[in-house]
Amino acid sequence: MRHEPSTEATRARQNAEAVSPARRHLLLGAGATTAAIVTMTKPVHAEAATTTVPTSTAYAAHVPPPSVGQSPWGDVLNEVITAPVSLRPNEQTLPVSPQPFTRISSYHAHIYFDEDNHHKAALLRQWVLERFPVELGNWNLEPRGPHVTPSFYFGFTNDLLAVIIPWLQLNSLGLTILLHPNTDDPRADHLDYAMWINRSQPVNAYRMASHVEPHEVEKILPNTHPTIVPERG
Incomplete structure (x- = not known):
């Protein structure tokens, strides 16, 4: 006498077919229940969201040791600030007439x-x-x-x-x-x-x-x- 598969078994097979072939073979071969299949087919990002990075791999800033010595620029804190000499032509004094083209x-x-x-x-x-x-x-x-x-x-x-x-x-x-x-x-x-x-x-x-x-x-x-x-x- 032929027995029809139970509703629970049918649902399990349908869920298994929704995953990759390798995982489907593993799930069906192990006789996993519907609940197990549903659990294993959760999105990967949901599991990754709860993963914490070990403290040992956290980023550590690298700070080079300070240089030793004196700046070659000397005492610039008291340097007198003056305007540079203009290099533009005819601006030292106002020209009397235009230049000829x-x-x-x-x-x-x-x-x-x-x-x-x-x-x-x-x-x-x-x-x-x-x-x-x-x-x-x-x-x-x-x-x-x-x-x-x-x-x-x-x-x-x-x-x-x-x-x-x-x-x-x-x-x-x-x-x-x-x-x-x-x-x-x-x-x-x-x-x-x-x-x-x-x-x-x-x-x-x-x-x-x-x-x-x-x-x-x-x-x-x-x-x-x-x-x-x-x-x-």
Whole structure:
């Protein structure tokens, strides 16, 4: 005579099937009761919540021993605080008249990049040499001169200013670009007469000369051969 499984046994088998195959085999083979199965199938996080970390494994801060000796800076507590001498031109005394714009002999554009956006700089460099007669410099993978990050530069003559500035504004690809004139004051060119496209960044030009002779002012010798006329709307 065939006996139907009891309701309790059926419920036990259903609960067992809800767990992993390995645990189901163990539970069914051991003849675990419904209560045992339900207990063992409690969420793991519920058990973990009651677990405490032994005191021996608790985090202990590491404090290095104090240094022994005297500071090389000496007595700075009583140091007299004074304003530094201004390095900006024409601010020692108020100028009588504006500077002539003819002091500017040419311009430089410095395009900065890093390991995350160098591909954008490479594309912009290609666009420039295809479209403008400029003096294109090296691809600098390390800081060079007053520039504190990788960069490349191109120089251009004054007659291209009205075209190149708006072109770079629209085609910067989000890169930081420094534009500065070339006068007889290289330090002021980089720090005071400069303009930026997108964000600015530090320029280490404080040790640059504040005056050079006329023959030392930057000259532009184009080395590109553009084949594309800049796009027009």
